[in-house]
Amino acid sequence: MGMQGTLTRKQREIQEREGKILELARAMIVGQGYHGLSMDRIAEALEYSKGTIYQHFSCKEEVLMALVNQALERRLGLFRRAAMFRGRPRERLVAIGVAAELFFRLYPDHFRVEHVIRLSSVQEKTSDERRTFLEACEASCMEIVAGVIRDGVASGDLKLPQSFGPECLAFGLWAITFGGNSIMASSPSLAKLGIQQPLEVIRANCNALLDGFAWRPLSSEIDQAKLLERIVTEVFPVEMAQAQLE
């Protein structure tokens, strides 16, 4: 039997099946939460036996973790592109903020899945490999943001207090966006609390946080609408078109 690429037909078949499993698993989680993810039902729906499914993933948690890895990888890609935006450091950081927002709007399923895993007890049963991948993604994201912040300091636009490293500010932005998105996803009555456009509010709060460190140019010194326009057209033209449709 001839080789095509480096994989046999069988191996390709198996890879394809793994994709189908993950696809279905994500739909299950998004539809009915982690509780709704059932290995039995995956097997039934895909018309394989349970044993076959367990050949791919040694347990339920492993399936979830694989989904999370996909999600983190995807976001990391958006961050990487955003960080390459041509502009002053603070503007590049805004671009990363747009990336985070796009991730949430475009792939809510991915965010949902990430949200689920932030209960340890799930992580504990997963393989070292996937766990270290997760840590690596987290570290990379952090590094991208901290890098831009360092650029800001280097360019003289920003001066951070003693004992408050770039990572600390990166953590603050991370906390706002992750926390904000989490609350959005889990507190359906936000509008009743007076928050009509949570994503815009998150963006404004991030801006205020940066203003708090007097990072130049201040948000008031920037034409926000114009900047967003530039970011979208230069970095995320395709994604934004997609987001518009929803």
Added chain:
Amino acid sequence: MGMQGTLTRKQREIQEREGKILELARAMIVGQGYHGLSMDRIAEALEYSKGTIYQHFSCKEEVLMALVNQALERRLGLFRRAAMFRGRPRERLVAIGVAAELFFRLYPDHFRVEHVIRLSSVQEKTSDERRTFLEACEASCMEIVAGVIRDGVASGDLKLPQSFGPECLAFGLWAITFGGNSIMASSPSLAKLGIQQPLEVIRANCNALLDGFAWRPLSSEIDQAKLLERIVTEVFPVEMAQAQLE
């Protein structure tokens, strides 16, 4: 049979048992996550039959929701006390920040439980009563914070941009603290990412956010150590002693 208070002996017994169930359930969740919470094992450990447990809570989710209600009530209490701190509005807000931090440090189990419920699909199966209680707690917390912010605006210390209500700022603070705590609880390698003292970092970021809106007095104009000292001794003397011991 005489009455004592307004409850019969039996009714008191039942109430006590409910307490024990919740206590045990919390320990299970904290120890092994939501997945580790088992009605069967509760019944076994408490030496009652399952039916009896189900007399108290109609399903697993209801148990979890009861725990969350306890937690939210507790935090709301801390917030209420903090908001009564005597000082300028911005200082009162710092007091609320201390309350949030204390809640996290003193009752990590409660936070953990709250964290678990922020995956919907759990909420869906719970009773209306408990769900509305949760919403009410959330609304009260929001109202307390927004109230202090309004005081800041009224006193002239703070000027918010058009179309950015007090609730929006409250949401920002909520997002930072909830997001920060969530990340802390689920990302054990924070130190590797350069965050040694996450709680202090959260506090600093909150301060920066307020500085971003130029809320007077700015954090640089305040003797932070002294202010914290005052808050602790005036509002949370007991709690702080407890926190110290850990």
Added chain:
DNA sequence: GGTCATTTTTGACGGCTTGTCAAAAATGTC
């Protein structure tokens, strides 16, 4: 004390889940 309606408790049960593993089927090589 004894009777009896009401409340409370019990645990076997059905139906679902995860994860295992020996046996069966498919595959590929010679």
Added chain:
DNA sequence: GACATTTTTGACAAGCCGTCAAAAATGACC
């Protein structure tokens, strides 16, 4: 076509949730 290897299968053990008829405890009344 025979044989070694890989892949798939599905019955199985063990665990879970939630139900419900039957059993036990309670308490009011005589």
